[in-house]
Amino acid sequence: MQRPTIVGIAGGTASGKTSIARKVREAIGTEHSTLIELDSYYRDLSDLDFEERARVNFDHPQAFDFDLLIAHLRMLQAGDGVEMPVYDYVRHNRRSESIPAAARPLIVVEGILILWHPEIRDLLDIKVFVDTPDDLRLMRRIRRDTAERGRSLESVLKQYEDTVRPSHLEWCEPTKIHADVIIPRGGENTVAVDLVRSLLMSRFLA
Numbered sequence: 134m135q136r137p138t139i140v141g142i143a144g145g146t147a148s149g150k151t152s153i154a155r156k157v158r159e160a161i162g163t164e165h166s167t168l169i170e171l172d173s174y175y176r177d178l179s180d181l182d183f184e185e186r187a188r189v190n191f192d193h194p195q196a197f198d199f200d201l202l203i204a205h206l207r208m209l210q211a212g213d214g215v216e217m218p219v220y221d222y223v224r225h226n227r228r229s230e231s232i233p234a235a236a237r238p239l240i241v242v243e244g245i246l247i248l249w250h251p252e253i254r255d256l257l258d259i260k261v262f263v264d265t266p267d268d269l270r271l272m273r274r275i276r277r278d279t280a281e282r283g284r285s286l287e288s289v290l291k292q293y294e295d296t297v298r299p300s301h302l303e304w305c306e307p308t309k310i311h312a313d314v315i316i317p318r319g320g321e322n323t324v325a326v327d328l329v330r331s332l333l334m335s336r337f338l339a
Contacts, residue, residue: 142243144263147273149319154243160330171244174202177227186225192300209236222282248308262312265319
């Protein structure tokens with residue numbers, strides 16, 4: 134198999150990264166692409182009880198097992214499949230099962246700190262940053278975490294104020310400088326998303 138193209142999509146929480154990643158995959162065909170989510174690579178916290186896990190700053194670089202992610206990306210790049218971890222947002226911990234991820238022509242990697250780690254940046258052929266206003270990201274996060282992750286409004290707001298926003302400003306926002314493409318307003322910016330899709334299509338149809 135020819136060396137796959139690896140696209141990294143970064144941006145703040147609830148910025149629209151996953152939506153854009155799916156649109157990019159659809160342009161090539163999901164049968165020809167694989168999605169790797171940074172959230173799947175949160176560290177295993179089985180040594181902590183639930184209350185301790187709930188206090189962890191999950192937006193800090195130390196929350197992620199970057200070594201495992203880098204190893205998996207290199208395996209995919211070499212044409213080998215991997216077993217991607219599964220994260221449980223309700224229990225704040227990694228599950229025991231895994232999901233097989235096949236090596237395909239397009240590998241899309243998305244997550245808040247995808248452009249933070251230099252070794253990951255070196256593996257990326259195209260680097261994208263999704264730049265969505267803070268107020269819109271907060272509204273989206275409230276809807277998502279209360280509806281899908283069993284969180285109360287108070288807990289979402291406290292976490293956002295205590296760790297999410299400060300970590301975004303310190304660790305995520307500065308990585309925008311590494312991006313080849315910056316997409317303002319997230320997945321709703323159809324012009325920018327179409328440009329990224331066109332770029333990929335030109336590569337795969339060349």
